[in-house]
Amino acid sequence: MTDIFKDFITQLAEVNKQDMNRIMSCITTHEIKKNTIILSQGEVCTRFYFLEKGCMRTYYITKEGQEKTRLVSFDNSPVTALTSFITQKPSVEYIDALEDSELLSISYDDFFILLNEIPSWALFYRKMLELAFAFQNRRIEDLVTLSAKERYEKLLKEQPHYIQRLSNRVVATYLGISQETLSRLKSK
DSSP, X not given: OTHHHHHXXXXXXXXXXXXXXXXXXXXXXXXXXXXXXXXXXXXBOOEEEEXXXXXXXXXXXXXXXXXXXXXXXXXXXXXXOHHHHHHTSBOSOEEEESSOEEEEEEEHHHHHHHHHHOHXXXXXXXXXXXXXXXXXXXXXXXXXXXXXXXXXXXXXXXXXXXXXHSOHHHHHHHHTSOHHHHHHHHXX
């Protein structure tokens, strides 16, 4: 199970066996049922999560009560409210399970102790932040520069599993469109 996480780490940074054992000694496993919220708005994100299997969503609820999905995470990917985790301030996001999911996590304290102890963990963290920044920047660019139709077509081409595994409601909130608009786009 944790081999997937080890592989994820070593794709970003070379880690020797002793350091990997130290990292893995800080990891906790969690089985999360579908529809479970692991972080609510106003709570501080005290754990860095890695999704080994399943599907999780990071989203906001606007003042008008509308959901806005920032990120959908599938197997073998991080799923954490990074701003809250880094700053240790209350989150403006929610994280919930869209499917039964298997998570690994590490506490904030252990995460940052490892940064000071293990140079390759610091490299992993830097590269992971770079990937997260690039991904979120592309998401913002798409939301600002592409039409609803173009965003849907891009998702269908580059991430067809979103359409296959997610409800229309979640896909619509991810694309920043109404469910009605999504239905019209799907029917064309």
